[in-house]
Amino acid sequence: MRYIFYCPNCDFTGSDEQNKANNPPKCPQCGKILNYTGVSQDDWRSKTKEEKTLLKDKWKQSHLELQKDINNRRINHMLTSGYNFEGYKIVSYNGIVSGEVVLGTGFLSESSASLSDFFGTVSEEFSTKMVKAKEMATSKMLDSSTLKGGNAIIGVDFDYTTFKNNMIAVSANGTSVTIEKVL
Numbered sequence: 001m002r003y004i005f006y007c008p009n010c011d012f013t014g015s016d017e018q019n020k021a022n023n024p025p026k027c028p029q030c031g032k033i034l035n036y037t038g039v040s041q042d043d044w045r046s047k048t049k050e051e052k053t054l055l056k057d058k059w060k061q062s063h064l065e066l067q068k069d070i071n072n073r074r075i076n077h078m079l080t081s082g083y084n085f086e087g088y089k090i091v092s093y094n095g096i097v098s099g100e101v102v103l104g105t106g107f108l109s110e111s112s113a114s115l116s117d118f119f120g121t122v123s124e125e126f127s128t129k130m131v132k133a134k135e136m137a138t139s140k141m142l143d144s145s146t147l148k149g150g151n152a153i154i155g156v157d158f159d160y161t162t163f164k165n166n167m168i169a170v171s172a173n174g175t176s177v178t179i180e181k182v183l
């Protein structure tokens with residue numbers, strides 16, 4: 001049986017197999033990921049034009065609310081290297097999250113080949129890039145936690161792996177959790 005998929009961006013509806021619910025196809029009109037609606041194609045066909053419009057409005061509304069919730073959680077995400085937040089309780093553990101950034105060849109310029117240079121003028125360039133890399137890795141970790149339904153990350157920790165040819169990987173790791181204010 002085929003089910004209806006909906007695009008909240010451009011209002012497109014189409015049908016596909018139910019097993020696509022977890023990995024929905026892209027909208028053929030605008031390219032955004034379609035939403036699975038749970039309404040079968042037969043059901044959909046039996047509806048009047050007005051009923052269809054009402055349903056589409058409902059789908060769009062719940063999509064907007066979900067989007068708002070995701071944005072709020074992403075913006076207000078809390079991070080700690082510890083395992084709790086003062087004044088909050090952890091209501092669920094959502095799994096391990098990580099974000100990784102690889103700084104490619106040349107992240108240290110050639111002039112940094114000698115140690116004296118490294119601790120001289122180049123060290124500033126190096127630390128700027130490391131700070132940037134840590135921020136990017138953290139940002140990826142935040143995205144992952146948000147998608148898992150979290151609003152905070154505990155046990156945040158950074159790992160550095162060096163490779164030959166001046167390459168270094170920075171990874172941020174932690175456990176995504178959902179926290180609530182203790183009243």
Ligand SMILES: [Zn+2]
Pocket residue numbers: 007008009010011012027028029030031032
């Ligand atoms: Zn679309």
